């Protein structure tokens with residue numbers, strides 16, 4: 089069993105992390121499709137999922153109609169609908185634990201740990217390969233692969249003629265999952281949607297009811313709307329729940345020359361209550377609105393580039409090694 093800084097790396101658990109992350113993502117993809125369908129929907133909306141509540145994309149009463157759709161809508165297939173429901177029960181238990189354990193105390197400690205410990209030093213490419221190996225190795229039949237998702241996201245961004253920095257974001261946005269093999273306490277502090285800590289948990293957060301088990305939810309300050317923050321203080325001043333997004337953001341911020349849009353895409357890509365559901369507007373400043381549209385633009389590639397094409401790693405490697413070198417001046421990165 090491989091070891092890192094004396095900590096045993098749990099190969100088989102890596103695959104479990106990926107399965108959970110897949111479920112979380114499929115729930116998000118389904119909910120986003122419904123939301124987009126609703127936005128695109130005309131009054132003759134026979135073809136898409138019906139009977140939704142306000143935040144009720146997860147509503148169990150949804151029905152699917154197989155009437156052909158026009159090109160501008162994103163249909164929800166029966167298969168996707170079934171997968172969503174299977175995923176949803178597993179995701180539910182995951183979020184119960186995440187919502188109970190993501191406290192202010194935990195988040196402060198996670199940042200202290202991050203800043204005071206050294207975990208591993210390697211190149212970005214090595215980290216991508218390592219993550220892929222650790223997560224995917226235990227199941228030879230799996231369709232899932234970290235490096236495939238990284239390349240698919242990056243290649244979809246590249247194919248759309250987006251800038252090089254954004255292509256690199258596609259490649260590295262999930263690299264922070266490597267945290268699972270170093271310091272994490274479970275899956276709940278690595279993957280899943282993220283949300284602010286230190287103020288009220290918004291209704292728009294998935295499975296909001298599970299915050300009842302979080303001590304911060306009854307804390308006199310942390311449970312108030314503004315909590316420790318001020319109106320429109322800007323998201324930069326807000327502590328977002330700890331996970332692969334925050335972790336990778338800190339690494340990219342301190343060791344790359346990536347611009348603020350790129351850093352926002354990395355940092356907020358799992359912040360669904362904000363970038364999809366419209367919550368926490370009262371904490372945003374002017375700049376955050378600019379960042380919001382950037383994060384939303386990135387999210388399409390993250391959610392919908394999966395399983396399209398399997399790329400030849402050898403063929404693409406030189407292109408992406410150049411891209412990494414362009415924005416990470418130091419070859420070996422401290423993870």
Ligand SMILES: [Fe+2]
Nearest residue numbers: 261262357358
């Ligand atoms: Fe992610």
Ligand SMILES: [Fe+2]
Nearest residue numbers: 237261262390
């Ligand atoms: Fe991703």
